Amino acid sequence: MQHYMFSDVLEDGSGITPNWHRNQRDELLDILSPYNIVGFFVGNNINPGRLPYQIHVPAKKPTRTVPEFRPGCAWGQNFALVRVTASTMDVVYGVARDKKVVFIEGAGFKIPNVAQVWEEVPDWNNNWFGTLQGIYVDTRRVRCPPGKVIISCGLRKTVAPEPDNRLSWEIVAAKLDGSQKETIRASAPAGSNYFPGEDGMSHVFGDSLSVVCPPYCVVVGVFFWEKGSHVAPGLVVRDLATGEEREVTNSKYGDYFPAKEGLKDMFADTNMVRRPSGKAGVPDWLQMGGIVLYKKGVNRIAVKVLYK
Structure with missing residues (x-):
């Protein structure tokens, strides 16, 4: 989980900024690739995005995609419920307003590295x-x-x-x-x-x-x-x-x-x-x-x- 989105990146550059530079993001995802990463959940978006965004890495000649889940911002009472099993992950986006919880969208996903x-x-x-x-x-x-x-x-x-x-x-x-x-x-x-x-x-x-x-x-x-x-x-x-x-x-x-x-x-x-x-x-x-x-x-x- 992280705040800033992988899908909203700056072009290649240097220096410290709130957002990821594209080359920094691709380098990090290469480092994480041997791990069984199911998906990335991010909060720096006001409204829920489609479920999920597929980030193409690396950007210039993509060889794989990385799923990014964007349930919406916390101050807007947006949230996600997640259930992970041995082979699947179920995700539901919801919003809490006026003492009510409304579920917006949900889907199930196969865990990528479950293949043996x-x-x-x-x-x-x-x-x-x-x-x-x-x-x-x-x-x-x-x-x-x-x-x-x-x-x-x-x-x-x-x-x-x-x-x-x-x-x-x-x-x-x-x-x-x-x-x-x-x-x-x-x-x-x-x-x-x-x-x-x-x-x-x-x-x-x-x-x-x-x-x-x-x-x-x-x-x-x-x-x-x-x-x-x-x-x-x-x-x-x-x-x-x-x-x-x-x-x-x-x-x-x-x-x-x-x-x-x-x-x-x-x-x-x-x-x-x-x-x-x-x-x-x-x-x-x-x-x-x-x-x-x-x-x-x-x-x-x-x-x-x-x-x-």
């Missing part, structure tokens, strides 16, 4: 390697550069000049709008950052418990970790409020594959799981929010990625 899509690659495409009997697990972190998000993620086999017997991660990072893409692999020397000690993954199982990014955080990296006799995925996340980074894993046990004899006869599916942009009802700006390993078909270990 577990994305996978259903076909084979011969993008795989194995068997995993002689392959080890690479535990190095694969991180996203500052200012970018992970738009694609998948498994890969390390190649020369690194040892060619490691199962590792590969990500594609980009700006939130999908521009400036770059493919990123583990950059630190391979060294001894792997497990198990011998026989590859002959006696290692795939852990199929999902790992999900906590609220008010963003995913900035992925990694494998040794979970007893399981290979399990983990996330590196950044707290949006403090900027602090930490690792997130699922330490529970119980869900794994295959039933016996480890992954020695399994193959690793290397299809990259891409952000589901362009699908009906799915926003283009979803960010990676979770990851899970699963058994794909008869003899594949593969990845599903949560975008939200």
Whole structure:
């Protein structure tokens, strides 16, 4: 909530004024874009506006809209009632005069970031390697550069000049709008950052418990970790409020594959799981929010990625 409107801005400039400059407004909205902002409620308007105004950001080449709610000014006895659920927001504009309350207009809205899509690659495409009997697990972190998000993620086999017997991660990072893409692999020397000690993954199982990014955080990296006799995925996340980074894993046990004899006869599916942009009802700006390993078909270990 704020007093001055985003829809009533000054042209680009500098200095302190009661209203937002257009460039200042666009910069702030870019900063807030990773958060689950449902809408902006403003009071610097005498009469209620349409419900809501859609602010196009950035102004010169819009890539998204921001909803602005204008219920009218308080000294005119105007107000809004708002109810937020897990997936919707209901808004009603009203006015109180002569000891009576009159409701003027109301509508319901879907919360933009409620979309959560577990994305996978259903076909084979011969993008795989194995068997995993002689392959080890690479535990190095694969991180996203500052200012970018992970738009694609998948498994890969390390190649020369690194040892060619490691199962590792590969990500594609980009700006939130999908521009400036770059493919990123583990950059630190391979060294001894792997497990198990011998026989590859002959006696290692795939852990199929999902790992999900906590609220008010963003995913900035992925990694494998040794979970007893399981290979399990983990996330590196950044707290949006403090900027602090930490690792997130699922330490529970119980869900794994295959039933016996480890992954020695399994193959690793290397299809990259891409952000589901362009699908009906799915926003283009979803960010990676979770990851899970699963058994794909008869003899594949593969990845599903949560975008939200």
